[in-house]
Amino acid sequence: MKFRILALAIRSQLKNRTAFIINAACQKFNGWEDPLGKLRNAWNGIDPERPFDFIHFAATIDKLYEHEQRLGPIVLFFMILSNIVSLLGLHGLANFMADQKTKEIGIRKVMGATTVGSAFGKRSNCPHRQYQSNENAKV
Structure with missing residues (x-):
């Protein structure tokens, strides 16, 4: 691979709802638990009033098909x-x-x-x- 994939976070506000799309390169981790814990901690540090909801992109695609x-x-x-x-x-x-x-x-x-x-x-x-x-x- 020529380029290193960096973590990316996109914030969107639609109809009084804030959503974050986070693309994290999880090559160092064996599963999703460690990165999710870090993301949950970061979310609680930014906006503790709103709950942290996680949806895996592959599950969304599977539902579409x-x-x-x-x-x-x-x-x-x-x-x-x-x-x-x-x-x-x-x-x-x-x-x-x-x-x-x-x-x-x-x-x-x-x-x-x-x-x-x-x-x-x-x-x-x-x-x-x-x-x-x-x-x-x-x-």
Whole structure:
């Protein structure tokens, strides 16, 4: 780390309520008890009439994301369900198209078409092929 983190205290007055935001680097301490005791003593020295309230910032952030953490599995369930429904729809569409083309594929096989050609629907009367053949024709 290039820079040393210093302790910071910010005082704010909103609606007749004074709040202090204190950012203290607690790398030297094993837990929060020692710095909190020092902060409590300093607070009582500054304003003994008001109680010292401590809120850990990580707990505040956890409360903000509680709803999203509960909503996550529900969203995941419906996402998987929608994927399953869409795959069933694709499977049904493929079966429907195969049923529609069964007679056509059978006739092509009798006429000598290859399996690949009949499976991928290579036709000589496709509109784009007619357009290309008319474009190349000499007038």
